[in-house]
Amino acid sequence: MSVTWHGTYDLVVAGTGAAAFAAAVTAADEGMTVLMLESTDRWGGSTAMSGGGLWLPNNPLMQRDRAGDSREEALTYLDATVGDAGPGASRHRKEAFVDGVGSFVSLAERLGMRFARAAAYPDYYPERPGGKIGRAIEHEPFDRRRIGQWWASSRGRDGVPLPVKTDDFWLLSRAWSSPDGMTRGARVVARIAGSAARGHKKVGMGAALACSFLEIAIAQGTPVWLSSPVQDLIVEDDRVVGVRTIKDGKEIHVRATRGVVLGAGGFDHNAELRRRYQGVDGTASSGSSGNVGSTIALAERVGAALDLMDDAWWGGSIPPSGPTRAPPSS
Numbered sequence: 001m002s003v004t005w006h007g008t009y010d011l012v013v014a015g016t017g018a019a020a021f022a023a024a025v026t027a028a029d030e031g032m033t034v035l036m037l038e039s040t041d042r043w044g045g046s047t048a049m050s051g052g053g054l055w056l057p058n059n060p061l062m063q064r065d066r067a068g069d070s071r072e073e074a075l076t077y078l079d080a081t082v083g084d085a086g087p088g089a090s091r092h093r094k095e096a097f098v099d100g101v102g103s104f105v106s107l108a109e110r111l112g113m114r115f116a117r118a119a120a121y122p123d124y125y126p127e128r129p130g131g132k133i134g135r136a137i138e139h140e141p142f143d144r145r146r147i148g149q150w151w152a153s154s155r156g157r158d159g160v161p162l163p164v165k166t167d168d169f170w171l172l173s174r175a176w177s178s179p180d181g182m183t184r185g186a187r188v189v190a191r192i193a194g195s196a197a198r199g200h201k202k203v204g205m206g207a208a209l210a211c212s213f214l215e216i217a218i219a220q221g222t223p224v225w226l227s228s229p230v231q232d233l234i235v236e237d238d239r240v241v242g243v244r245t246i247k248d249g250k251e252i253h254v255r256a257t258r259g260v261v262l263g264a265g266g267f268d269h270n271a272e273l274r275r276r277y278q279g280v281d282g283t284a285s286s287g288s289s290g291n292v293g294s295t296i297a298l299a300e301r302v303g304a305a306l307d308l309m310d311d312a313w314w315g316g317s318i319p320p321s322g323p324t325r326a327p328p329s330s
Contacts, residue, residue, distance in 0.1 A: 003234060005242065006252040009035040012243050013261045014230045014295050017045030017288075018054075020263030021213035022104065025111060028220040032258060036222060037245055039229035040290040041153060044210040045265055048156035049288065052206030053118060053136045053166055056101045060109075061117045061137055069132060074098045077123065077130030088307035105137070111216045114140040118166040138166050142208035144201050147215055153226060154214075155288055156207030163202035233260060233298050240302060266312065267293025277309040286317040 010032035013024045024034045057074035078094045087093075109115065118136040125131055141163030144151045151157070203211065217224065225247060232244040234253060242255040267273040268285035270293045275281060285291070300306060 003242070003253050005255045006247075007035070008255040008257065009033045010256070010258040011035070011261065012037065012230075012254055012256040012259075013263060014039075014243070015045060015262070015264035016043040016210075016214075016224060017047040017263065017265060018052075018209060018213065020045070020261065021047075021210070021217060023261045023263055024222055025213065025216050025220060026104075026107065027258075028217070028222050029107065029111065034217075034220075034222045035254060036217065036224045037228045037230055037243070038224065038226050038290075039264065039294070040155075040288070041227045042155040042158075042288075042290075043150070043153055043214065043224060043226060044155040044207070044288075046155075046287040046291065047206050048154055048210035049158050049286070050206035051166055052138050052204075052209040053121065054138065054209075055123075055136050056105065057098060057132070057135045059101050059135070059137055060105045061115060062134065065117065065119075067117075067119075067134055069135065071098055073130040073132070074135075075130070077125075077128060077132070080128040080130060081125050085311075086307045087305065112219075113212050113216070116140050116165065121166055136166065138205065139208040139212050141165070141202040141204040142211045144203050144207075144211055147211050147218070150214060150218075151211070154207065154210065156203060156210055162204060163208075164204045166205070230260075230262075230264070230295055230298060233302050235302055262295040262299055264295040265291040267291060267296060268312070273309075278312065286315075 011024070011027045011034045013020050013027075013034060013036045016036055016038045020036065024036050028034045057077070058069040058071055062069050075094055075098055078098070082089045082094070084090075105115065115137045116139075117134060118138055119134045121136045122133040123131045123135060126133060144154075144156075147154075202208075214224070225245075228245045228247055230243045230245055231251070233240050234242040234244060234255075240256070240260050242253055243260055244251065244253055246252070265288060267277075268287040268291045269289055270291075271282065273293045273296075296306065
């Protein structure tokens with residue numbers, strides 16, 4: 001079937017959360033032309049609404065602080081907690097993840113990201129072999145004025161648009177019961193007041209991470225199209241060569257000479273898929289409303305293998321009573 005192409009890029013990326021942005025800015029840094037497609041009218045995905053923590057064992061910030069971690073301990077921990085859960089959790093993939101931490105952080109910092117260690121944040125199973133405290137990193141509070149009008153369409157507005165950090169939260173809950181909590185509360189108030197006095201409009205956690213990613217992508221010349229879902233993957237000779245999407249309400253075809261990255265989230269807002277794979281009824285979720293599993297279905301249709309569909313990052317939350325969605329905690 002002949003396709004009329006309306007544009008060509010080296011890489012087309014579906015989604016605008018951390019995974020999608022990481023792929024996009026890395027490719028652009030390598031000299032590729034990149035197009036990012038967001039299915040909803042809000043960019044940032046669940047990342048922008050979340051705590052924004054990045055679990056990165058033996059990362060450069062730990063090494064600078066001589067915090068004590070190693071490749072071997074990280075892999076031991078992954079083996080103890082994840083185990084052999086199928087192809088998606090193979091030893092090769094675990095090694096690829098751990099070995100890629102340093103280069104990702106170095107690239108992100110070179111491109112302008114400012115990270116901080118969540119030094120008091122433990123692994124979820126710190127008592128398991130290889131478990132540690134302080135492996136997570138997060139982005140420093142970010143002045144959202146730097147992205148201009150893009151903030152108006154950020155999903156980070158549904159989160160916690162204040163310059164708070166991960167270690168702030170658990171201490172703030174003790175603000176009236178412990179000296180450490182009171183000190184942290186005063187520090188957060190001073191941070192907010194200082195930011196406002198300088199005319200800054202800083203945000204923290206996942207909103208800061210997403211804003212920083214967007215700023216880099218825009219500086220690299222990467223267009224980000226909102227309300228542009230990937231409706232279909234275009235295949236030629238058993239290879240995905242492009243996508244069918246929407247631009248300004250019109251259906252168009254975009255060629256991808258180097259590939260298509262599907263980083264468009266999970267399926268927490270798809271009742272049928274949740275029942276099928278996880279035995280969960282309903283679609284009440286704190287994740288992005290765009291997480292309906294559409295790109296998963298497209299990938300499966302062209303022969304992609306699915307794995308670990310029965311699991312998720314689970315956490316209890318209270319459904320909002322109004323239009324504002326409560327943010328997940330991490």
